[in-house]
Amino acid sequence: MPNLHNSGHEGLDELLGAARQGATPDELMHMESTLDQFTAVVASGVRAADDTIPEPVLSPRSTVTMFNTRIPRRAAAIVVATMFAAGTAAAAAGGVLPTPFTASADPVLVDDTSVDDTGLDTDSTLEGITDDTGVDGTEVDDDSADDSASDDHSLSERDFGNCEAWLNGADNDPASPAFAHLADEAAEEGVTIDEYCTTLVDEHRSGHGSDDADDAGDDHGGSMPTLPEQSRGDDHATTPSLPDDRGGSSGRSGGSNSGSGSSSNSGSSNRGGGDDTSGDD
Amino acid sequence: MWILGGVQRPALDDATFPDVLVRALEGDRSAAEQLFVDLQPRLLRYLRSLEPSAADDIASETWYSIARGLGSFRGDLAGFRSWSFSIARRRLIDHRRIAARRPVAFESLDDTAGVMLMGRSDDAADTALDHLSGQGAADTIARHLPPEQAEVVLLRVLGDLDVTEVAEVMGRSANWVRVNQHRALRRLAEKFGEGVIPAGDPTISLA
Numbered sequence: 001m002p003n004l005h006n007s008g009h010e011g012l013d014e015l016l017g018a019a020r021q022g023a024t025p026d027e028l029m030h031m032e033s034t035l036d037q038f039t040a041v042v043a044s045g046v047r048a049a050d051d052t053i054p055e056p057v058l059s060p061r062s063t064v065t066m067f068n069t070r071i072p073r074r075a076a077a078i079v080v081a082t083m084f085a086a087g088t089a090a091a092a093a094g095g096v097l098p099t100p101f102t103a104s105a106d107p108v109l110v111d112d113t114s115v116d117d118t119g120l121d122t123d124s125t126l127e128g129i130t131d132d133t134g135v136d137g138t139e140v141d142d143d144s145a146d147d148s149a150s151d152d153h154s155l156s157e158r159d160f161g162n163c164e165a166w167l168n169g170a171d172n173d174p175a176s177p178a179f180a181h182l183a184d185e186a187a188e189e190g191v192t193i194d195e196y197c198t199t200l201v202d203e204h205r206s207g208h209g210s211d212d213a214d215d216a217g218d219d220h221g222g223s224m225p226t227l228p229e230q231s232r233g234d235d236h237a238t239t240p241s242l243p244d245d246r247g248g249s250s251g252r253s254g255g256s257n258s259g260s261g262s263s264s265n266s267g268s269s270n271r272g273g274g275d276d277t278s279g280d281d
Numbered sequence: 282m283w284i285l286g287g288v289q290r291p292a293l294d295d296a297t298f299p300d301v302l303v304r305a306l307e308g309d310r311s312a313a314e315q316l317f318v319d320l321q322p323r324l325l326r327y328l329r330s331l332e333p334s335a336a337d338d339i340a341s342e343t344w345y346s347i348a349r350g351l352g353s354f355r356g357d358l359a360g361f362r363s364w365s366f367s368i369a370r371r372r373l374i375d376h377r378r379i380a381a382r383r384p385v386a387f388e389s390l391d392d393t394a395g396v397m398l399m400g401r402s403d404d405a406a407d408t409a410l411d412h413l414s415g416q417g418a419a420d421t422i423a424r425h426l427p428p429e430q431a432e433v434v435l436l437r438v439l440g441d442l443d444v445t446e447v448a449e450v451m452g453r454s455a456n457w458v459r460v461n462q463h464r465a466l467r468r469l470a471e472k473f474g475e476g477v478i479p480a481g482d483p484t485i486s487l488a
Contacts, residue, residue, distance in 0.1 A: 009474030012466065018418035019438045023322040027416075030337065031321070034344050035313050041348035043308045 159185065160204045163197030293319040298358040306351060317344075320362065323439040324369050326416050330423035330435060335376050343369040363446040366436060370450055425472055430465035433458055 162182050166172050174183045186196035293315050304312035324343060328336035346368045354364060423431040436447045448455040
């Protein structure tokens, strides 16, 4: 029991003591009606075990509860996720995202050299898938050689363009920035710009003619260098991303009537199992 | 011992409380009266000092909740008072939340302002402690203290609750109650006591 009426300060003790005074008639004014209700509720047995200390109940119209519900949170999460996915898809379609997310290379930003590099990347991507075929190993070596000469190639491409402009131009100024490099190159070789450019254009056209011939011979076309690799890989693998299925497809093609139910094994084992089963049958 | 309707009745204490509780649960009206006479003045003074305009309604709601939960109550007289004040305090909080969202008409605002002005017009020097009623003392405590400090003192004085019980009712720590009680009593002593009490005066560390 707290001892609040003996603080040692007379005025304070009187104040606290007065608060403890007995009931006044005013305070017991509603006793009869309250007791009627009290006894009726107790007698009716209306008891709630969880009502011993009732919790404050917020009004359903409260704005706080409206924003605390889960439905708006879920809706907000869905909207955010949709916007993120749509933005990523749009960026991928526009070629803004880096290689793993890019749907296609932007031709404006890619010159011939980078097209070659794209082919190299695709080859290297497919290397781990089709290395069993023994085809891509040679191509990787070729592409790496192209890579080592890529700087010179791009330089000559720029000179080739400038030379074509020089040769086709009516009023050429050797002092202009575009032709200054040609003048330097020609001076280094001890020839005129016309002679230098004529030689360069001839060499370039002859070189490209042989490349086009190679491409035509492969039936690949120059615009999509990656597709031939995939089509070539299709001869050996049905789906590049699922190397096991490649063996599985071979297994099916080799032993499709084997009736073996275990499809999780490798193609060779399936094929062997199919042969064994057919042999047993 | 107290008299009601010309009949002497025993005061409620720790010894008689278990029997009174059982009889009240069985529908004995005199037992219910004993609970009411013991508790109702305390509840009303507490509620009227904190929410004068709605104290009687809140007290009525509190008794309804007590009647509903009495069958599941387990404890002694101090526990019963603590439990009852917990219910009353939560009903008070409910009332204030509802009132805060309800638009206030000009008439009732004027009435409320009038009550507040009337209640706060007197100074400590004008308060005649010798003639204070129970409600007057509770109002004086509430008037001269910040709300939380006033509630601590009122619960301790009116509810006869110890520090731990007050902490449970208010949802605070016991240390928080001790600190606020000390500050409240020091402030009241400065107003109504003899002279100014220095900070840290041990005589008002009553817990």
